[in-house]
Amino acid sequence: MPHTAKILLLGSGELAREFVISAKRLGAYVIACDAYDNAPAMQLADAREVFSMLDGAKLREAVAKHAPDYVVPEIEAIRTEVLAELEQDGVNIVPSARATQLTMNRDAIRDMAAQELGLRTSTYRYAENFEEVCAAAEITGFPCVIKPVMSSSGKGQSKVDDAAALQEAWDYAVANMRGDRQRVIVEQFIDFDYEITLLTIRHRDGTSFCPPIGHRQERGDYQESWQPTEMSDAAIGEAQDMARKVVEALQGNGKGWGLFGVEFFVKGEEVIFSELSPRPHDTGMVTSVSQNLSEFDLHARAIMGLQVPAMIRARPSASAVILADRDSDDLTYSGLAEAMEQGADIRIFGKPTSRPYRRMGVALACAGSTDDARRIAKDAAGKVRIGYGE
Template sequence: MSKVWVLGHGQLGAMLQHAAMPLSVEVIPVDIDSEQLPDLQADDVVTAEREQWPTTPVTEKLAKHPNFINLDVFGRLADRLTQKQLLDDLGLATSPWKLVDDTLAAEQVYAELGERALMKRRTGGYDGRGQFWLKQSENTQIPDDWRNEAIVEQGINFDEEMAIVGVRDREGKKFFYPLTLTLQLNGVLTASVAPLARLDKLQPKAEAMLGKLLDGLDYVGVMAMECFRVGDELIVNELAPRVHNTAHWTQAGASVSQFESHIRAVAGVPLAKPQVKGLNVMINLLGTPHDERWWAISGAEPYWYGKEVREGRKVGHITFTHSGDKKLIQGLDELKALLPERYEEVIDWVETAVQS
């Protein structure tokens, strides 16, 4: 049995572990703060469920293993400065940007990037954290503690947000999942829908962009590319060198989930082209108490992470996979009645999206 160690032991590590069982691959998520060091063998493989990590005895030992897949990629993509530089080097469209250094003035930002610009911390920050808007109409200035710690990028007036996830093996073979339409509320992924026929025309472009990244980095495993759609163009917003929330629907809606694809790639199990089973919707459960009635909804596939419920925290997700819109909408309406009132706009967005 192959053995794959996962740096990090959150829900992504648990889902990788679950997906690996039918492959006869043993996956071991590792608590980076554990006092017990992993017992690594020479032919073991190491991957990660997160882009960056602190230096601890556990992470030091994992990082020294010669089979830590994509080790050099994580730091490069975790830093938004080097991530943006990579996109520019590869000629991939991304929002115009600048480094927030000691000399940059807000007036220069407005002159070069426009009247709305978003500062993002170079490292850390996710789900809307680590961001600060500069708005010329409000004469916003750059806070001193953001200098040399952030980039600033042009505010894009996009039509929609979407993501594509792809996988690449050690020989360079690649497969891609369909473009996934996403709903972000307060910077947090709240719902996703895939596939949508109207996005088919953008699929080749998205695959070419992500494929260029995968090949350029000699990457092995699953990577996610979040994009803005502006007309018929795609602009890269963020990259994630790991399995990603936008493709959680693949657990229920594809013959090979993103988690299985990642384990296949890093463990050397042959890849297979994922076959999509139908129309898929994924709803993130954010700070929402556990409700056993979710499991009684026909067509619903809840996944509970077993984490303490806190406001805004991702504690689970619910996926629907259907070949007919009517059944899907019936299930969503049942779910709406069991979720907090704030989910009404989320379900309404989903129902509009699946009929578009």
């Protein structure tokens, strides 16, 4: 098939699905990969491969079979050593193999940010057994937050208020971690005023930023986001400086081009670095309606060496998630017309199965203010009904 670029997409969730749309508009041919068939992005891509991306041999095989111009990771759980080897052999890993390696585990990126780059972070220690957890909590104090170093979307994460609750938090982290390394980060709990995602784009002409996105999380997972969010110019400037430093440090031997979601906590005028994704961010789904070019469009443009505006504006907008509440493989959706009554838009991801709290869709709204947009998006999300085939 004629195409402008061939993209092997590693991960086929909702963020990949939107990315496929953006990349295909620019004429790309996209092969969507994930561990399960009929994943959201596969339904729209040109081709699919179903395999575990933690399996290095299978990963190599997929790259050899398709000879892509770009390998675009969309999840963290990937055999990233293989990406580094492929990069050595001339394969273009987005944004770079180093970025995927350092962000796969929380410890690598946190050490780089706090120690090498000197960015302000919460106080933290790592622990590999319960005794070390107790020692770490002595240093961070209470409350603290315990997370597996390998996890995302809040999996295995808990806030701990006193020493009596440490055992439960450790057990919960071990039970919900990804991979085989029993290691957690114990972090000082930051009683922040608000938290943001700063979408940062590294592209052929330099670095651009989107207006900050505010968000609210529950169980460590995003519930709603809005853009722009109120923030002083000084705090925005500080966040941009930190984001620039960290994305530049991730370039390694790759081009380092692409969009990053850089997360910060803000307390008073203090901006505290939390973590980042070297790819579109879930809280950034709001950009599908808030910006002329969404985070997915911007990622596609940056990767393909195309122009990215220096100034990106956002009109007041919000997103609110549509979550499942049980396990099912016989899903239907209704209530979209009611959900749209106040002007919201709805995205249904088309995930073939549900589980409690799995994100199945999102409601999006623009309004005169972010407060109004949040209200409309939340109301709309609540009106979409999921049928579980019972």
